[in-house]
Amino acid sequence: MPLPAKAFQLWLHRVAPSASTADICRISGIKRTTLAQQLVRGKVAETTLVSISRALDLSPLTELASFDHYAELGAPPQPPTPAELVSQVATMDLLRAVISRSSPAYGGYGDSDSASMRALSPAPHATSVRNWVDAIDDGELRHRVSAASGVAPQNYSAQLTANRLSPELVVATARAAGVGFTGGLVATGLITEDEAGWVPGAKQSALDALSDGELAALAGERLQALGKSLRRHEHEQAQTEKIWENLG
Amino acid sequence: MIAILQWTTLAVCGLLAAARVPSAVRGQNRSLFGIFVLMTFALALSIDVGYTALDSFLGGHNVANLLLRFVIYGAVMLAGYRIAKGFDSARSVWFIVGPIGMAVLAAVSVATVVPFLMANTAGTSTGLTHLPDQSPHNTDLIRLYTVAGRFYPSYVAACLLPPILGVLKRRILPRVVRAGAAMLLVGAVAMIVLSLSDMLPRSLAYLQYVISSTAVLGLAVGLALIWVGRVRAARKPLRR
Numbered sequence: 001m002p003l004p005a006k007a008f009q010l011w012l013h014r015v016a017p018s019a020s021t022a023d024i025c026r027i028s029g030i031k032r033t034t035l036a037q038q039l040v041r042g043k044v045a046e047t048t049l050v051s052i053s054r055a056l057d058l059s060p061l062t063e064l065a066s067f068d069h070y071a072e073l074g075a076p077p078q079p080p081t082p083a084e085l086v087s088q089v090a091t092m093d094l095l096r097a098v099i100s101r102s103s104p105a106y107g108g109y110g111d112s113d114s115a116s117m118r119a120l121s122p123a124p125h126a127t128s129v130r131n132w133v134d135a136i137d138d139g140e141l142r143h144r145v146s147a148a149s150g151v152a153p154q155n156y157s158a159q160l161t162a163n164r165l166s167p168e169l170v171v172a173t174a175r176a177a178g179v180g181f182t183g184g185l186v187a188t189g190l191i192t193e194d195e196a197g198w199v200p201g202a203k204q205s206a207l208d209a210l211s212d213g214e215l216a217a218l219a220g221e222r223l224q225a226l227g228k229s230l231r232r233h234e235h236e237q238a239q240t241e242k243i244w245e246n247l248g
Numbered sequence: 249m250i251a252i253l254q255w256t257t258l259a260v261c262g263l264l265a266a267a268r269v270p271s272a273v274r275g276q277n278r279s280l281f282g283i284f285v286l287m288t289f290a291l292a293l294s295i296d297v298g299y300t301a302l303d304s305f306l307g308g309h310n311v312a313n314l315l316l317r318f319v320i321y322g323a324v325m326l327a328g329y330r331i332a333k334g335f336d337s338a339r340s341v342w343f344i345v346g347p348i349g350m351a352v353l354a355a356v357s358v359a360t361v362v363p364f365l366m367a368n369t370a371g372t373s374t375g376l377t378h379l380p381d382q383s384p385h386n387t388d389l390i391r392l393y394t395v396a397g398r399f400y401p402s403y404v405a406a407c408l409l410p411p412i413l414g415v416l417k418r419r420i421l422p423r424v425v426r427a428g429a430a431m432l433l434v435g436a437v438a439m440i441v442l443s444l445s446d447m448l449p450r451s452l453a454y455l456q457y458v459i460s461s462t463a464v465l466g467l468a469v470g471l472a473l474i475w476v477g478r479v480r481a482a483r484k485p486l487r488r
Contacts, residue, residue: 239418240421242333242334242335244481245334246331246333247330247331247334248479
């Protein structure tokens with residue numbers, strides 16, 4: 001659920017007492033019309049609060065926690081599990097790790113120049129939301145989230161496919177899985193890894209801790225999912241081409 | 249009122265056909281131009297002025313009406329084939345131009361030509377509504393002729409319903425294209441309703457003009473919207 005406009009305005013008055021709405025929009029890069037519309041509707045998006053917090057050099061997580069229904073975010077954050085960290089490694093980085101480990105320098109059979117490893121790209125990545133949920137899912141998670149939040153399973157799945165999840169559902173999912181809240185907030189791109197208080201290099205160490213077998217299996221799953229989505233995209237593209245060819 | 253509707257429909261189709269001329273000259277999808285031209289011609293023949301002019305030239309035996317029927321069949325078949333193919337429905341293509349489609353067209357053609365030749369059609373009358381010979385035998389023949397003429401478009405329209413509904417469900421497509429498919433759906437449903445409209449009481453017969461105009465406009469505007477979608481898609485690459 002987005003933030004109530006009233007509470008948001010009180011918050012804004014507290015953190016930036018002298019700033020006008022125009023100032024706030026200018027420093028945070030939010031369009032004035034967007035903010036005005038959210039205020040009129042009485043619902044302010046969490047991303048708006050995060051942008052403003054960043055512009056004012058405040059911690060988005062702490063500020064979000066100052067609102068009633070995000071109060072649980074205020075507790076000392078539970079660090080992400082290794083599986084959550086690995087889920088936030090982009091598929092291409094994961095594949096690079098596979099190749100890198102195959103280098104003779106690590107006793108592998110691959111090319112000698114494949115040992116070089118670039119720094120991991122920052123989260124979120126193209127399928128980070130679904131990968132995060134898969135990483136914490138014990139098989140029953142979606143049912144529990146659906147029961148607790150009242151969101152239909154197919155709507156939940158649709159959000160995952162679109163690589164997004166509302167902050168409210170992120171919190172509900174993390175709670176149902178018994179993990180910390182930061183993993184999902186990072187996976188959905190609401191806050192950065194730094195803002196979540198993740199140790200620099202945490203993702204890399206979690207990735208390094210995977211055995212070769214685990215890494216290969218994980219990379220295989222990711223490749224399979226990628227292949228599926230690329231094929232679907234190509235199919236849709238072909239169908240669109242067909243429309244243009246015959247009716248355009 | 250009906251005249252305004254008919255002239256508006258004619259103007260819309262005429263403008264669309266004219267707008268398609270540059271693409272047709274470039275050799276781009278000429279069949280779409282063909283569909284619009286045939287539709288414009290058919291509409292011109294549905295209006296008193298156009299009909300009377302052509303029929304008096306053809307001898308005043310309403311041969312122009314027979315011509316109109318076949319122009320409609322041609323336009324409907326061409327549009328149906330293109331839509332089914334564009335919306336990627338091999339099944340509908342087969343039902344429209346495959347053996348069954350051809351058999352239906354042949355049967356409809358026979359059911360159109362034979363009653364026409366048997367009936368006394370002297371005296372130009374747009375839509376054959378006010379023929380001088382109003383004997384029961386003659387009216388029955390004309391009625392059969394009309395029913396056959398409306399059956400073919402509704403057959404093709406029914407074949408197109410599944411692919412059109414399929415396209416409406418595909419969220420990935422540009423909104424204009426789905427709006428076009430929605431207009432095609434309106435047109436197709438109107439064509440089907442038109443062939444059932446003979447059961448309407450005589451006092452509501454004017455509704456037939458409304459329904460047939462809806463069918464034509466739905467088809468024309470739907471095709472035009474999809475065309476707009478292509479033009480827009482060419483300007484910016486397809487969203488990934």
